[in-house]
Structure formats: structure tokens, C-alpha cells
Amino acid sequence: MRLVIIGGGILGTAHAMAAVRRGHEVAHLERELEPRGATVRDFGLVRMSGRSAAEPDLALRSRLLWEEIGGRVPGVGFRPAGSLTLVRTPEELAVAEAAATGPAAEARGFELLDPERVRVVNPALRGKFLAALHCPTDAVVEPWQVLPALRAYLTATGRYTFHSGVEARDVTDTGSGARTRDDQGRVFDADLALICPGAAHTGLTRELAGALPVRRVRLQMMQTAPLGEPLTTAVADGDTFRYDPGFAGPEVVTLNREQSQTATAAEHRMQLLCVQRLHGGLTIGDTHAHTEPFAFDVHEAPYEHLTCVTEELLGRELPPVVRRWAGVYSQSIDPGVPVVRARVDRHVWVITGAGDRGTALGPLLGEETADLLEL
Structure with missing residues (x-):
């Protein structure tokens, strides 16, 4: 054909x-x-x-x-890099614990790691966190x-x-x-x-x-200069639990009820995702905007939030940001x-x-x- x-x-x-x-x-x-x-x-x-x-x-x-x-x-x-979702509050920890013992845990390879074991898997993570949900099947x-x-x-x-x-x-x-x-x-x-x-x-x-039955979603992201050391896994923060449907459950209801997010993160529906590129720089994001018309420009506050959270998890200053961008993607209205x-x-x-x-x-x-x- x-x-x-x-x-x-x-x-x-x-x-x-x-x-x-x-x-x-x-x-x-x-x-x-x-x-x-x-x-x-x-x-x-x-x-x-x-x-x-x-x-x-x-x-x-x-x-x-x-x-x-x-x-x-x-x-x-x-690259079969896997991922670590780092949690910083007791409420986020409860979601991670539920995910690590839930019905999909075996298929996804979930394992809850303490900070010492996290640093064995990804030595670049020298900052502040309570634990991490490890998913070795991510790539x-x-x-x-x-x-x-x-x-x-x-x-x-x-x-x-x-x-x-x-x-x-x-x-x-x-x-x-x-x-x-x-x-x-x-x-x-x-x-x-x-x-x-x-x-x-x-x-x-x-x-x-x-x-x-689709809608458009706008995001903001950024790219740094080379980190100077390997980030052996993709990295996420506990705010991903709020938006990723795989973590839905009573623990997420409690997480959403407590106000641990900054005002910027809540306003822009933010989660931290961080991936190291082959050239050594970090791709970091992102925001979620659903109401059109979308802004023609990018807001600085989300980038400041992403920088602050990433530096807290890494325990070091980020390299200079060399690129910032916005993007729009098409999303099915029905999450199923x-x-x-x-x-x-x-x-x-x-x-x-x-x-x-x-x-x-x-x-x-x-x-x-x-x-x-x-x-």
C-alpha cells in the first residue's frame, strides 16, 4: 500500500x-x-x-x-536511565509509599529508597529530600x-x-x-x-x-549548560503526584488538600521534571496552562521556582540557563x-x-x- x-x-x-x-x-x-x-x-x-x-x-x-x-x-x-521521584514532605512520602506497594508497583519496578540509597543510584543528588520513588523502567x-x-x-x-x-x-x-x-x-x-x-x-x-475531544496545553521549559557531572537518572519532584494519573488515590487527595506548593507552583500547575541531555546540560520543566488564548510571552516566576527546587535537590548551584521556551501540545480530554x-x-x-x-x-x-x- x-x-x-x-x-x-x-x-x-x-x-x-x-x-x-x-x-x-x-x-x-x-x-x-x-x-x-x-x-x-x-x-x-x-x-x-x-x-x-x-x-x-x-x-x-x-x-x-x-x-x-x-x-x-x-x-x-x-537510554534506560530510570527515574527518581524525590519527596520532601510527609504527605508526598505517603503517596510514594502507596505507589511502591500498589497493584502496579511490580510492573513499573517501583521501589522506595532512603536518601543514602538514592545517592548510590544517582550520586549527583546531594540535596534535601526524605526519600525517592525509584522507577528503573523509565527511559x-x-x-x-x-x-x-x-x-x-x-x-x-x-x-x-x-x-x-x-x-x-x-x-x-x-x-x-x-x-x-x-x-x-x-x-x-x-x-x-x-x-x-x-x-x-x-x-x-x-x-x-x-x-x-481534545484540548491544547501550554508549557514552559528551560535548558542549562553542561552540569559537569552525570545525572544518572531522570529526576522528578513530589508535585508530579498531583498531576500524573498513575498516582491517583486517597493519599493524593490529602496531598492536594495541604498547601505545600508555592503560590507560583500552584498558579502555573507546576511539576519538576529534569533530564540530562547527551551534551551534559539539563532539560528542566514544566508548567501546564489550559485556558486559551495562551500568553505570547514566558513568565519568569516559574523558571525561578524550577531553579530553586532543582538546586535544593542537587545540593548545588545550577549551571547557567542557556535556553528558555514555551510549547503547546494536543491532549485528549478523556484521560483514559x-x-x-x-x-x-x-x-x-x-x-x-x-x-x-x-x-x-x-x-x-x-x-x-x-x-x-x-x-
């Missing part, structure tokens, strides 16, 4: 991977000349630890796919490398062509397939067209699928639905709404769509 895939983020690229590995041909269209969307404005975390009760199996299967991809495409920078890829590396790998198969700087203007079902016209007047005929628009919910997406697949016509589908699970679940979501469409 021949497929046209519109949208060059992780979701579109994962669908291209699934199609090509099954022997099909893909023409891939992307409006930007280089990656600029949610995939590169991300941590690159392949997380098991924060997934909802319905998703551990999905996350594990996707993590295994990422490990396989990392073996074939070293440029994605796959990392390099968000700025993953898309170019996957495209190069796909191109080498001879069954994939990537067209950058191209915007799809029209997609129609011909009865026997799908016809796509781009803004240069070219026509791409295919058996199937898959539109993976990311956070672009208007324009072609709205024309084809109407209003979808990891991605929205809307069938427009027999041969045309719109797929979006993976949210902050795009990187973690991307390869599996592509495979699931391929199974659904019997590719």
Missing part, C-alpha cells in the same frame, strides 16, 4: 515507522523546514512511572519498542535528535520520502483511496491518508474532522483515551491528542493504528 502522512511530529513519524516496517510506502508531509513543535519542546521521557492504571501495559510495550528502535537507530539516543530519548534520526533511517529503506516546508491544503476520499493536494499544487495519491496535526486543531484538521483517532472517510483519518504521552507511547500508538487499519 501507499500512505500519505501529514504532520512530521513524533506521532506522524511513529505512524510512518509502523507502515514502513510492514512493507508499505509512505510520503510524509510537514509544513516546517525543521522540527519545531511539541516533540522537540519536550523532555524525551519514555515514562512508565506516571501512567494511569489503564496504561502500564501500553507504556511497557511502547518502551520495548523504543528499546528496539534505539538498537536499530542509535541516533535517537535511547530517555533525545528530543532534538529523534525525528531527524528516524527520518534518515526511514529514507534509507527506499520506501519513504519526506517533504518539508509543505502544507497540505486539501485531502479527499476518491472512493478507492485518498488524494492530497499541497500548497505547491502537487498531488499525492495514496491508499490511505493519515493526518497527525499535533496542536493544529484549526485549518485542515477542523475542515476534515470538525470539533474533536491515550490518542484520538477520527475516521473522516473510508481512506482518511485524523489522529491527535496524545498529549504529554506522545513520546512515551508514540511507537505503540503507530503500531495500534496499523493494526486497526489492517496494514
Whole structure:
């Protein structure tokens, strides 16, 4: 078969991977000349630890796919780094204890560590905390490398062509397939067209699928200069318990009732996630804004909060911040639905709404769509 895939983020690229590995041909269209969307404005975390009760199996299967991809495409920078969620209050500790003994603990590899054992796993953590929830099944890829590396790998198969700087203007079902016209007047005929628009919910997406059960979420993040020492795991703080559905339970209700968050963290719905890049710098974030229109600028207070918390956990001053950015991603409104697949016509589908699970679940979501469409 021949497929046209519109949208060059992780979701579109994962669908291209699934199609090509099954022997099909893909023409891939992307409006930007280089990656600029949610995939590169991300941590690159392949997380098991924060997934909802319905998703551990999905996350594990996707993590295994990422490990396989990392073996074939070293440029994605796959690393089985694991993660440590550091807790600083008794209420956060209660959530960590419940997670470490809960029904999903074995599948995720959860273990509660005291500070001494934390520093054995990650010696860079010399600051103040009560304990940490260790998740050895979490992994990392390099968000700025993953898309170019996957495209190069796909191109080498001879069954994939990537067209950058191209915007799809029209997609129609011909009865026997799908016809796509781009803004240069070219026509791409295919058996199937898959539109993976990311956070672009208007324009072609709205024309084809109407209003979808998705929302847009805005975040702020930053990148430091090299730390000068290894940060052997990804790091999170106890505020992740407030927002990650995998930790839902009475202990989180108590956590939300007590006012341990700073005013800045509460206002911007913040959690700390910190990942070391291959060049040694730290990617640190993030905030969550759901009400549009989003601000055009970035606020300094969240960055000050992230710096303060990271320095407290590391027990040292952070290297200089060299980049700051905002990003927007598309998220399914139903937390139990990891991605929205809307069938427009027999041969045309719109797929979006993976949210902050795009990187973690991307390869599996592509495979699931391929199974659904019997590719």
C-alpha cells in the first residue's frame, strides 16, 4: 500500500515507522523546514512511572519498542536511565509509599529508597529530600535528535520520502483511496491518508474532522549548560503526584488538600521534571496552562521556582540557563483515551491528542493504528 502522512511530529513519524516496517510506502508531509513543535519542546521521557492504571501495559510495550528502535537507530539516543521521584514532605512520602506497594508497583519496578540509597543510584543528588520513588523502567530519548534520526533511517529503506516546508491544503476520499493536494499544487495519491496535526486543531484538521475531544496545553521549559557531572537518572519532584494519573488515590487527595506548593507552583500547575541531555546540560520543566488564548510571552516566576527546587535537590548551584521556551501540545480530554483517532472517510483519518504521552507511547500508538487499519 501507499500512505500519505501529514504532520512530521513524533506521532506522524511513529505512524510512518509502523507502515514502513510492514512493507508499505509512505510520503510524509510537514509544513516546517525543521522540527519545531511539541516533540522537540519536550523532555524525551519514555515514562512508565506516571501512567494511569489503564496504561502500564501500553507504556511497557511502547518502551520495548523504543528499546528496539534505539538498537536499530542509535541516533535517537535511547537510554534506560530510570527515574527518581524525590519527596520532601510527609504527605508526598505517603503517596510514594502507596505507589511502591500498589497493584502496579511490580510492573513499573517501583521501589522506595532512603536518601543514602538514592545517592548510590544517582550520586549527583546531594540535596534535601526524605526519600525517592525509584522507577528503573523509565527511559530517555533525545528530543532534538529523534525525528531527524528516524527520518534518515526511514529514507534509507527506499520506501519513504519526506517533504518539508509543505502544507497540505486539501485531502479527499476518491472512493478507492485518498488524494492530497499541497500548497505547491502537487498531488499525492495514496491508499490511505493519515493526518497527525499535533496542536493544529484549526485549518485542515477542523475542515476534515470538525470539533474533536481534545484540548491544547501550554508549557514552559528551560535548558542549562553542561552540569559537569552525570545525572544518572531522570529526576522528578513530589508535585508530579498531583498531576500524573498513575498516582491517583486517597493519599493524593490529602496531598492536594495541604498547601505545600508555592503560590507560583500552584498558579502555573507546576511539576519538576529534569533530564540530562547527551551534551551534559539539563532539560528542566514544566508548567501546564489550559485556558486559551495562551500568553505570547514566558513568565519568569516559574523558571525561578524550577531553579530553586532543582538546586535544593542537587545540593548545588545550577549551571547557567542557556535556553528558555514555551510549547503547546494536543491532549485528549478523556484521560483514559491515550490518542484520538477520527475516521473522516473510508481512506482518511485524523489522529491527535496524545498529549504529554506522545513520546512515551508514540511507537505503540503507530503500531495500534496499523493494526486497526489492517496494514
